[in-house]
Amino acid sequence: MPTNDLEQLVQHWVRPEIRSLAAYHVADAAGLIKLDAMENPYTWPDQLRDEWAAMLRDIDVNRYPDPLASGLVPQLRQSMGIPDHMGVMLGNGSDEIIQIIAMALAGPGRTLLSVEPGFVMYKMIAGFCGMKYCGVSLKGDDFSLDMPALRQAIDETEPAVVFLAYPNNPTGNLFDRDQIVDIIESAPGLVVVDEAYVPFTDATFMGELGRYDNLVVMRTVSKMGLAGLRLGLLAGPRRWLDEFDKVRLPYNINVLTQVSAEFALRHQAVFDRQTEAIRAERARLTDALVRLPGLTVFPSDANLVLVRVPVGRAEALFDGLKAAGVLIKKLDGGHPLLADTLRLTVGTAEENDALLRALETLL
Numbered sequence: 632m633p634t635n636d637l638e639q640l641v642q643h644w645v646r647p648e649i650r651s652l653a654a655y656h657v658a659d660a661a662g663l664i665k666l667d668a669m670e671n672p673y674t675w676p677d678q679l680r681d682e683w684a685a686m687l688r689d690i691d692v693n694r695y696p697d698p699l700a701s702g703l704v705p706q707l708r709q710s711m712g713i714p715d716h717m718g719v720m721l722g723n724g725s726d727e728i729i730q731i732i733a734m735a736l737a738g739p740g741r742t743l744l745s746v747e748p749g750f751v752m753y754k755m756i757a758g759f760c761g762m763k764y765c766g767v768s769l770k771g772d773d774f775s776l777d778m779p780a781l782r783q784a785i786d787e788t789e790p791a792v793v794f795l796a797y798p799n800n801p802t803g804n805l806f807d808r809d810q811i812v813d814i815i816e817s818a819p820g821l822v823v824v825d826e827a828y829v830p831f832t833d834a835t836f837m838g839e840l841g842r843y844d845n846l847v848v849m850r851t852v853s854k855m856g857l858a859g860l861r862l863g864l865l866a867g868p869r870r871w872l873d874e875f876d877k878v879r880l881p882y883n884i885n886v887l888t889q890v891s892a893e894f895a896l897r898h899q900a901v902f903d904r905q906t907e908a909i910r911a912e913r914a915r916l917t918d919a920l921v922r923l924p925g926l927t928v929f930p931s932d933a934n935l936v937l938v939r940v941p942v943g944r945a946e947a948l949f950d951g952l953k954a955a956g957v958l959i960k961k962l963d964g965g966h967p968l969l970a971d972t973l974r975l976t977v978g979t980a981e982e983n984d985a986l987l988r989a990l991e992t993l994l
């Protein structure tokens with residue numbers, strides 16, 4: 632093996648900003664109760680599985696998928712309440728949509744702006760696409776928007792695009808609506824409101840589309856219970872979406888995803904019942920966590936609960952939970968505002984009970 636030559640080749644040709652990155656790490660969850668990634672813990676009833684399998688039997692995979700996903704898009708429009716006069720573009724997960732937007736807007740000196748702690752893919756994708764990244768800190772006490780800092784950062788960097796997750800990940804809170812409107816009105820470029828957690832809240836900017844030339848809304852079916860399908864969408868003025876669509880690879884939504892998502896959304900009631908159960912469990916889990924000694928529990932509109940543990944205990948609690956068979960996300964060690972915090976995904980009643988029992992023993 633020509634290791635020296637190989638190393639030199641890689642060093643020479645792979646861009647330095649890529650070489651310096653750590654690969655996105657996904658924890659091994661084998662055998663563990665998985666409360667680390669905001670997945671819906673419920674699976675499909677047997678009858679629905681049978682119907683789905685029967686439908687897949689008739690799909691021909693020798694053909695390329697419909698590049699316009701013409702069966703799926705009307706179903707998504709209806710399920711997600713997308714205004715008729717707005718365009719829709721699909722992505723292989725909303726992660727791909729972030730990438731498409733960044734590729735279309737990147738250029739020398741162009742900035743992608745977001746808030747921190749926030750969704751890490753915004754920063755990573757800005758890096759991949761050669762954009763500058765500006766992460767404005769949230770307020771330390773409640774993770775709300777720091778408006779003076781944001782206004783100043785927007786003035787200074789004139790961002791091509793601002794990403795705001797609503798509700799935010801990893802903190803779970805909803806930012807103040809009027810403050811988001813303020814940002815939309817003061818941003819010189821595009822503002823993407825990322826509504827990945829919309830199944831767990833009643834708040835949305837979908838109804839504001841068209842009111843602002845620079846507003847688009849991003850959604851995904853991942854958190855409602857279809858994370859394995861990889862399907863996200865962008866809704867907004869067609870003028871923007873027509874440009875983004877030029878960057879999108881023509882067959883980015885595979886045929887199995889198209890028919891499976893369309894099928895699933897025709898049975899929306901099943902998923903609504905599941906997300907209702909998750910919301911109820913979120914309330915129960917939150918109440919139980921508040922009663923445990925030493926925890927600060929932050930209010931959440933998502934299917935996650937952020938907790939601050941006693942100083943210096945995050946790592947040990949994470950390890951202890953894992954030893955007890957429960958995988959969560961340790962946020963401590965990332966952003967300074969996340970010191971001593973853990974992120975708990977809301978699971979089934981049984982999973983949440985296992986988490987609570989283990990935490991009670993460890994605290």
Ligand SMILES: *Cc1c(COP(=O)(O)O)cnc(C)c1O
Nearest residue numbers: 724725726750796800827851853
């Ligand atoms: C999970 C998540 C996404 C990614 O969704 P995919 O559609 O699965 O790629 C996007 N934004 C936020 C804020 C998320 O937490």
